[in-house]
Amino acid sequence: MSIEPSIAPLTFETLYSEPSIIGTLPVVARWSADGNSLGFLWNDAGHTFRDIWIWEKVAKTRRPLTHLGIGRTSGEPTGISELAWLSEGRVAFVLQGQLYLVSKDGIVSPLAIGTQGVSAIAASIDGTALAFLSGNALMTVAADVAAQPKTLVVGSKFVGVESFQWAADGSLVFVEADDTNTRKIEIPYDSHGEARKDRFVRSFPGDLLTRRRVGRVQSDGGAVSWFDRPDAEDAIWGYGVSPDGNALFISSSDLSIKNHTIFMFDTRSGARSVFYAAHDPVKIRPDWQVAFAPDGKGLIVLTDRDGYNHLHRLPGQGAALQPITSGAWEIAEFSLDASASKIYFIANEAHPAERHIYSVALTGGAVTRLTGPTGIHVPTYAPDFSAFADLFSDDMTPPEYFVQFLDGATEPMQVTHSPLPAFAQRRWADVRYIPYKSHVDGAELMARVTLPPDFQPDGTHPMVVGSVYSDGLLNQWGGRAAHPSWGIDQYLASRGFVVVSPEIRGSFGRGRDWNRAMLNSYGTQDIEDIADCVTTLIGLGYADPKRVGLWGSSYGGLMTLMSLFKKPGFYAAGFAGAPATNVWHAYPEQGWIMGLTGGQDYIERYRAQSALFHSAGLADALTILHGTKDEVVLYADTMALVEKLISQGKSFELVTLPGTGHAWAKQDRTLTRFAYGKLAAFFERHLKS
Structure with missing residues (x-):
């Protein structure tokens, strides 16, 4: 007898606990040189610690190659982070910054003993050597547990290799980054009862930038050609x-x-x-x-x-x-x-x-x-292009690896199955796509809409728009995956909210002219695209116009604040996480959109695109959430906005996360539950009463 999926409201403990109800995302697919074996990192029980798994093309079976996660408990490190195939079926891997070698029989041995901070491992074409970064130094080691590593390019505190690749002749080509003259900032914060201070390399618009150059070096060392x-x-x-x-x-x-x-x-x-x-x-x-x-x-x-x-x-x-x-x-x-x-x-x-x-x-x-199934497909090709590993997901399916053969005759084969049995016992929210148009220039856009149980377009539902960001229109589990917002979306939908991710200008996929309107337009064209989405959905009966909320983080926080400041009364409430309130403190690369410093108009341009200078328009409920150790969007900028809102007599709430960086929703599950709990309670209070 089949069991009817539960439609009971979800809890944050159900959504953000270990083991995870959606399982552990399989990552880092790598094919052996002969294309007969696929290695990847995964945990089949939904825990955070990933081991190496192998899928064999001939036998069409999978098996764990390492068993280092056995006995690990919640809160421990996330396991193996990288792998690379070597000759004789051996695999090199990185665990907590250390390099190891595992035989095809599963015997693990340390490699390049004493080398710290290993990352970016890559095998030579013949599989007899491994190149890697140790900190920011480029090194190689022979595929032998007794071999001593060789430093090809020395790194220093502010100068080092940031990427490399093997050339066909066995040499290595790399990019060296030099931050000697780049601004350094100190961020003071309090955490665990102590006053602390961290130092970061961090440039702002108009600063000197990182200097980069490309070099080439032989794998056995020698002089670098620049x-x-x-x-x-x-x-x-x-x-x-x-x-x-x-x-x-x-x-x-x-x-x-x-x-x-x-x-x-x-x-x-x-x-x-x-x-x-x-x-x-x-x-x-x-x-x-x-x-x-x-x-x-x-x-x-x-x-x-x-x-x-x-x-x-x-x-x-x-x-x-x-x-x-x-x-x-x-x-x-x-x-x-x-x-x-x-x-x-x-x-x-x-x-x-x-x-x-x-x-x-x-x-x-x-x-x-x-590829056939609708959704998002991310391929990793076998060296001979006989097949590819396909990391596939859609709106109702967490990501899984499949293998698709390129002979045109063999059906794709599923390699992983990640969700726990409890996943199938829940009724997850339906998702649909609604087109809309810009009232500014008539451009075509689309919204990803997550619906509550038994939804009817009768104009009575509260609606939460967010997390707003560019490149958010994706038919995959959770939509935009930079934050673990799949859970908060499902939670809100189970509580009766319509949840919307609108397409905005500045995103991939619609062409150069479609994006043209975004130039010099932070907090202008983007918030108009969001508002047009809301207007369209209200007109279709998806929401009560008096019960619409908005949220986003980082750039999404900027759009949230600008929407409330420039469109008072349009939204009932806004929740801004780590909001980029002042583009004077953006990264220089944001000059792609906001324009570069210099010229007679740049001060006016930067003020026009900074929420800090538009706060007088706030008339609706607002919560700001920010971590005190954020080097991407400075907590000091939030303090500047808070001071201004206080001086203007505005009402708002501030949630401070001590010692937390920019990715506030991903630091750990306890913090995720707390932060998203604040967000959910805020919208329950302001959109349901």
Whole structure:
């Protein structure tokens, strides 16, 4: 006899406890060199500690390779963080910053003994050596428990390697970041009964920036070859070495991202040339990706020069881009199958909220969709492109790994099943997608709407809009996954709230012209997009117009405050987490949208985009939540706003989280339950009474 799923209101203990009712997210899929085995990190019992699991292509079975999580209790570290396949079926992995080696029989041994702070491990092409970062130094070690590690590039306090990749010839290409002249800030805070002070490298608009350069070094050490650009403060979005090793590209842009340049270097002489350059005065997203063509002749460039982010062939220096794909949809990223002259890519061609896997010939032509189920697909390809691991999720399904074969005949196979049995015994909220239009410029947008049980569009429901942010329209469990807001969304829906995630300008997928209105428009175009969503849903009977609340964190907190300050009476209540109230204290990269410092109008522009200067309009219920150790959005900025609101005679509430950083909802489950409990109680009080 089947059991009817429960529709009883959820509790935060049900949603945010260990083991987790939705299970443990499987992560870090890596294929063995022969493509016969898939390794990944997971816990099949829903605990936080992840071990290494192996799925075998021939047997089509999975098994745990390590058992280090046995006996671990709640609150302990989250387990193995990285893995890399080596020769003879061995796997290197990182546990709490230490490097280990596990044989195919599951025997674990320490590797590079004494090396601390290990991250970013990557095996050589033949699997006999491992490169990794130790702190910010680049190191290698032979795949032997007795081998001594070798330092290739030394790191110091403010200078070190931030990323690297193996080249086909066995050398290593890397990016060195130099923060010697970057601003350092101290954040004082109180925690556990003590006064503390932490120091961070943290630049603000107008400051000197991190200087970056690309280097190349042989895996056995030796002198570094440096490839310098005209301005070391320009961003680096990608780099790579040609198949024959004779050329290296660097995809770069100025701080504003309005000028994109691909530099090409002769690796033997070091000679530099401009292979490609483009200027776009309205660009606000650096979604570029560049790779050498499989034959090494020219580049494959992902760019929105034709209005949407699409693939192009760039056959030579100064040549015109040759479109490979086109259409009113966008590509997020791509991978090259050199042997088949084929490109695989992720795109939203089917629906704005979906991401599917597609293939196209290197020469262009017909595009083939490879994934079937609606939702979000994130692939990890086998080295021979015979299959890919597909991390799949949709609105009703927490993420799981599947393996999809690229022979076109074999059905995808599910590798993991993460939720606990209790998950199937609950009735989870339904989700639907509602289109709406901007009243400003008529642009098409869409909202992800989570519905309470037995919902009827009768105009009586309270509605919570949030967490508001860019790139929030995603058909996956929980929608936007930066915060664990899947639980608060489900909790509110179970309590009778309609929960809405609106699409806003500045997001991926709709093209350059669609995003144009967001330029210099923090707290202007974005909050109009949110308001148009609310107006549309009220008109369709989804909510009582007098019982609409709004919440978001960081940039979402800025939008929450701006919405309340500029549109008094439109919302009944707003909850702002770690709100970016003052863009003078943003990261310099926010200049993509808000514009750079300098010029006669920049003070007016920055004031117009900072909630701190619009607080006089507050007339509705407001709660601000902020951690005192936040280096991304300064707690001092919240204090400045609090002082201003007090001087203006405004009523509001402040929730302070001692010693907590920017990701206040992810620090630990106790804090998650407390913070989201405050949010839920706030909306219960102001939207239901």
